[in-house]
Amino acid sequence: MNKDIQAYHNRQTPEDKAICDLLYQEICQSLPEAEHKIWHAHPVWFLDGNPVAGYSKQKAGIRLMFWSGADFEEDELKVRGGKFKDASVFYNSVSEIDTASLKRWLEKAKSIQWDYKNLIKRKGVLLRIENKE
Numbered sequence: 001m002n003k004d005i006q007a008y009h010n011r012q013t014p015e016d017k018a019i020c021d022l023l024y025q026e027i028c029q030s031l032p033e034a035e036h037k038i039w040h041a042h043p044v045w046f047l048d049g050n051p052v053a054g055y056s057k058q059k060a061g062i063r064l065m066f067w068s069g070a071d072f073e074e075d076e077l078k079v080r081g082g083k084f085k086d087a088s089v090f091y092n093s094v095s096e097i098d099t100a101s102l103k104r105w106l107e108k109a110k111s112i113q114w115d116y117k118n119l120i121k122r123k124g125v126l127l128r129i130e131n132k133e
Helices: 003-010 016-031 101-113
Strands: 035-039 043-046 050-058 059-066 089-090
Touching: 003 016, 003 035, 003 043, 016 043, 016 050, 016 059, 016 101, 035 050, 050 101
Parallel strands: none
Antiparallel strands: 035 043, 043 050, 050 059, 059 089
16 A cells, blocks of 8 residues: 555544555455556546546545446445536445445446546546446
């Protein structure tokens, strides 16, 4: 784990740190080819420069977010907005994390992607990346 992500984890409460540690382990295991770093103040994983998954501390708990998760067709993932294709789930305890679901979502994160990397260049127009598998 790089020092910036470790520092992020260390700033959390013990329960939130345990959640972050488990999410980190599972995401790295499922997305070994992904670059991961602190981006906009929280850990994010990128495939070919495109953000696909990340987590952050919010009032409701640790939010696990998938940038293209609205198209995963997963009831547990809640769509937050209408303009973008993100969806997320909140955790307040390690026991709430269903690792089988998490692994399934991470597999979908590889194949279902919207092109956030070029969003600014396209003046806010979000396009689907085809054939990621």
